Amino acid sequence: MNLSGKVALVTGAAQGLGKAFAESLLSKGVKVCVTDVNVEAGQATIEGFRKTYGNDNAIFSKCNVTNEADFTGVFETTKSKYGKVDILVNNAGIIEEKNWRKTIDVNLVGMMQGTHLGIENMSKQHGGDGGVIINVASSAGLQPVFFSPAYCASKFGIIGFTRSWADNPSNAQNGLRFCCLCPAFTETNMMNINENSTLSVEATMKFIEYVGVNKISTVAEGFMDLLTDETNNGAVMTVTAREGIQYKIRK
C-alpha cells in the first residue's frame, strides 16, 4: 500500500498503542486524525505530533467510541479537513472486569460502530477511495484468559466480526480490506493492574512474568506490516514477547 497522500483515523490514540500507530503513520507521510475520549491527553499528544510532523498533518477530535454521534462527528471532521478517510484503526479499549458491560461496550460495540461508519465513509460504493480497517484485538481474542473473561469475550468478538466482514463479497467492489492485530501484553498504561481489571492480581502477574511483555515499538512494526501489505484481508497477526510478530491467519 502506497501511504503517500493517505488519511488515517485512529481511536484511543492519546496514549499507548494508538499513539504509537498514529506516529508510525505520520512518520510515513500519512495525515492523521487522533481521537480519544481523553481530551487533555489527546491535545498534549497532538501538540507533540505537530512539533515533529507539522501543523497541517495531524488533528485531534474528541470521540468516545460508545457514542455514535461522537464517532460520526470525527469522520465528518476528518473529511472536512483532509477530504477522505483511507485508514481506520479501531484501537480504543479498556480492561475492566468488574465493569464488564462497559468493557463489551467500548471494546466490541465501539469497534463495530467504527467499522460500520468506516464502511459508510470509505467504500468506493459510497464515494470513498476504499482502504483498510485494522481492528485491534488481542492474544485474548484467540485463547481463554482466566483473569478477565469479559475482556476475552470482547476480543474474540472483534476477531469474528472482522473476519466476517473480510469475507464479504462486496469488498472487491468497495476497495476495502479488514484485518485484526492481536498483541499480547504490551508496556502501556493498560498494564497497571488493579482489582478492577482482573479477577486475580497475583495469578495475572505470575502469568505475565512467564509469557513476557512486548515493547510498543514491536507492536507498531507489526501494525505497519499488516496495514501496508495489500494482500492482507482477513489477516490475523499476533505479537508476543516469546514469538515476536506472526501471521496466524493469512489468505
Ligand SMILES: NC(=O)C1=CN([C@@H]2O[C@H](COP(=O)(O)OP(=O)(O)OC[C@H]3O[C@@H](n4cnc5c(N)ncnc54)[C@H](O)[C@@H]3O)[C@@H](O)[C@H]2O)C=CC1
Ligand atoms: N497493553 C496491552 O497489553 C494490550 C493492549 N491491547 C489493546 O490495545 C488497545 C490499546 O490499548 P493500550 O494502548 O494498551 O491502552 P491504554 O490504556 O494505554 O490506551 C487506551 C486509550 O483508549 C482510550 N479510550 C478508553 N476508552 C475509550 C472510549 N470509550 N472511547 C475512546 N477512547 C477510549 C483511553 O483514553 C486511552 O487513551 C486496546 O484495544 C487494548 O485492548 C491488546 C493487547 C495487549
Ligand SMILES: CCCCC/C=C\C=C\C(=O)C/C=C\C/C=C\CCCC(=O)O
Ligand atoms: C487483567 C490485568 C491487566 C493486566 C494486563 C493488561 C492488559 C492486557 C491486555 C491484553 O490484551 C493481553 C491479554 C492477554 C494475553 C493473553 C495471552 C498471552 C499469551 C502470550 C504467549 O503465549 O506468549
